[in-house]
Amino acid sequence: MRLKEEHRIVLTIEKSRFIACASPCFTEEEAREYISQIRKEFADATHVCTAYAIGKGNAIQRSSDNHEPSGTAGIPMLQAILHSGIENVCVCTVRYFGGIKLGAGGLIRAYSASVTSVLKEAEKLQEVPVDEYLLVYPYDLSGIFDTWLRTNTEVLSLDYDEKISCIFQTQDTEILQKIQNLSRGKVLPVLRCHTVKEMPVSAESSAD
Numbered sequence: 645m646r647l648k649e650e651h652r653i654v655l656t657i658e659k660s661r662f663i664a665c666a667s668p669c670f671t672e673e674e675a676r677e678y679i680s681q682i683r684k685e686f687a688d689a690t691h692v693c694t695a696y697a698i699g700k701g702n703a704i705q706r707s708s709d710n711h712e713p714s715g716t717a718g719i720p721m722l723q724a725i726l727h728s729g730i731e732n733v734c735v736c737t738v739r740y741f742g743g744i745k746l747g748a749g750g751l752i753r754a755y756s757a758s759v760t761s762v763l764k765e766a767e768k769l770q771e772v773p774v775d776e777y778l779l780v781y782p783y784d785l786s787g788i789f790d791t792w793l794r795t796n797t798e799v800l801s802l803d804y805d806e807k808i809s810c811i812f813q814t815q816d817t818e819i820l821q822k823i824q825n826l827s828r829g830k831v832l833p834v835l836r837c838h839t840v841k842e843m844p845v846s847a848e849s850s851a852d
Contacts, residue, residue, distance in 0.1 A: 645845060646732050651766035657754045659742025664762035666735045672698055675706070675734040682736040690741040693717035693755060696734035697725045712739075716751035724759035730768065735759050768845040774813045776800070777833035779823065782807050788826055796822075813841065 650667040665682055669675040675696040683692045695707035695718050702725070707718030721735055737758045746754060781789055786808055793799050797812040797819070812833075816822070823833055 645730050645768050645770040646842075647730065647763075648767040648769050648844070651762055653758070653762045653765055655754070655758055655761065656742075657757075658744040658746055658750065660744065660746065660754070661740040661742065662754060662758045663738040663740075664735065664758035665738065666733055666759070666762045666766055668732055669696060669698060669734040670732050672696075672704060672706075678734045679736055682738065686738045689738045691717070691739040692736055693721060693739070694734070694736045695719075695721035695725055695759070697722065697730075698732055698734075700731070702726060702731055712751060712755075713748055716748050717755045720752045720756040721759045724756050724763065728760070728763045730763055733763070735762065769842040770845050771840045772815065772843050774798075774815050774839055774841050775819070776811065776813050776836040776839055777819070778836055779810045779812065779831065779833040780807050781810075781827065781831045785827055785830065792826065811836070813839070 647666060647668040650665065652663060652665045655662045655664065663686070667678050669678055675698060679692075679694050686692055691710045691712050693708060693710045693712060696705070698704040705722055705726075707722040709715070709717040717737070721737060725733060725735060737755055779789070779793070789808075789810070790802075793810055793812055796816070797814040800811045800813060801809075803809040820832060823831065
């Protein structure tokens with residue numbers, strides 16, 4: 645699972661303002677560039693603490709407390725990333741000190757909460773397995789299939805020649821039976837390949 649795009653939220657905790665910024669990053673270079681961008685944008689901030697997890701299974705992990713007490717910012721932020729199940733992401737939490745010291749425990753909770761919240765709210769994508777089929781059918785079945793395929797599958801192409809050729813993708817494991825029933829056994833789709841595609845993650849799934 646990954647972020648669809650950059651997302652930001654603002655939290656106020658004991659008068660300190662925390663701006664959590666999260667962005668998809670697929671290399672360490674991209675993560676470092678994003679961190680540099682955020683630090684330039686918020687050059688007047690008290691702290692800009694960071695964490696990122698890059699690669700399959702989050703193989704590359706880095707974090708920075710940016711002068712907050714050791715272990716109170718970067719590591720809690722990284723742990724929040726790992727707990728989220730999101731890969732290839734960089735988070736920066738900008739802090740503007742509000743005059744009330746939070747203490748080590750308060751800082752850990754604040755930085756962890758900032759990342760948990762921004763990742764929860766952000767739009768996410770995940771890879772799901774799909775099957776790709778080719779269906780060739782005569783024009784006298786177009787009234788049945790043209791709308792049905794668009795409604796029940798993801799149509800990749802429709803070609804009108806001597807017959808109609810449709811390439812579509814679906815997760816439906818009963819697609820062969822359904823098409824056979826619709827056409828009364830006249831046509832069946834041919835499996836082209838098994839593949840994966842990125843699809844939006846629902847709010848319910850994300851919350852789990």
